[in-house]
Amino acid sequence: MLKSVLHEAVMAGAEQVVKYFNQTFDIKYKEGRNNLVTEADEASEKAIIEVIKKTYPDHHILTEESGDLPQHSEYKWIIDPIDGTINFAHGIPINCISVAVEKSGEMILGMVYNPHMNELFFAERGGGATLNGKPIKVSSETDAMKSCLVTGFPYTYIHEQNGPLQVFERLITEGVPVRRLGAAAIDLCWVACGRLDGFYEHRLQPWDSAAGFLIVEEAGGKVTDFDGNPYSPYQHRILATNGLIHEQMLKVIHNQ
Ligand code: IPD
Ligand code: CA
Ligand code: CA
Ligand code: CA
Known part of the structure; x- marks a missing residue:
């Protein structure tokens, strides 16, 4: 029902x-x-x-x-x-x-x-x-630097330490393709079906990610906050990947 x-x-x-x-x-x-x-x-x-x-x-x-x-x-x-x-x-x-x-x-x-x-x-x-x-299932890419990623930019808080601009700069400096589709729920679903290898964003709201994060998890992917903790849509930061590039992406986010 x-x-x-x-x-x-x-x-x-x-x-x-x-x-x-x-x-x-x-x-x-x-x-x-x-x-x-x-x-x-x-x-x-x-x-x-x-x-x-x-x-x-x-x-x-x-x-x-x-x-x-x-x-x-x-x-x-x-x-x-x-x-x-x-x-x-x-x-x-x-x-x-x-x-x-x-x-x-x-x-x-x-x-x-x-x-x-x-x-x-x-x-x-x-x-x-x-x-x-x-x-559907997530992609099998194992190298974050060979991945096709997607992100979104918030309307505010763009300049914080390890914020959207810094993380984006690190990735594109390495030549990693990073898309900006403009719809977080679609970003998540495209990770779930393997078109994209990973998605991160700094300031989402519950309605942006509530359905999409479950779809990624059920497609075999991994979704956490930026510290690798289990994801909750009631906090802002999200990293959703095929699982295989997750640790590498956490390091990129924290500049390690
Ligand atoms: C926005 C989109 C966008 C994301 C923003 C959201 P809206 O949702 O998901 O990709 O970068 O953070 O606010 O306002 O179009 O429903
Ligand atoms: Ca939204
Ligand atoms: Ca909306
Ligand atoms: Ca809106």
Whole structure:
């Protein structure tokens, strides 16, 4: 039941995303320059919440645009109605809907859908990860310096010690290809299916990574914070790799 409601919710969000893509829509600015929210983000979020509430009116919901809607429930839905809003606003088809379900503090389901590429990523804890129903696994690259990586840059805190600019500089100085796709949930899913070998970012929010990190883990990858501790989406820093380059990447991050 949870799984089918998750699927229905993600597809309801996607319907709105597709409806507004490359059309005209209102844009509002949140705190900070370039931190925007479009009419489509709000429409997608509303549609997703409606589907969940229909079956589970008493479940806790945490979303990017509406915030925390707490309830006394062991279930929490974590929603990013459009991950990659800036891409969306520019007509770049790298954006997605990301929804995860947490039960008693443990992520149990994650779904990420890019409707423009018709790619549906899904994972269930202990049940593996799939792309459009077919099992996926992480890459087998063993050398971080030969890897294709991806990252994202926050709107603030860019200049801190071992921060986004310093880590990026170290990697590109070594000639390592580092992509910047602009949607953390897609970054994670592309690591999960082996297109990319690793992803790191310094300031993510729970809705950016809640579904994607489970999908990477279930595809055989490793996800930690920057100290190698088990990842929690409630802290900002994430390193997600195929597992084989993980220790090397931790060293690059700490300049060791
Ligand atoms: C953003 C994207 C981006 C990441 C930012 C996020 P949004 O999410 O995931 O890749 O670098 O940190 O805020 O705002 O497009 O949902
Ligand atoms: Ca996001
Ligand atoms: Ca978003
Ligand atoms: Ca946003």
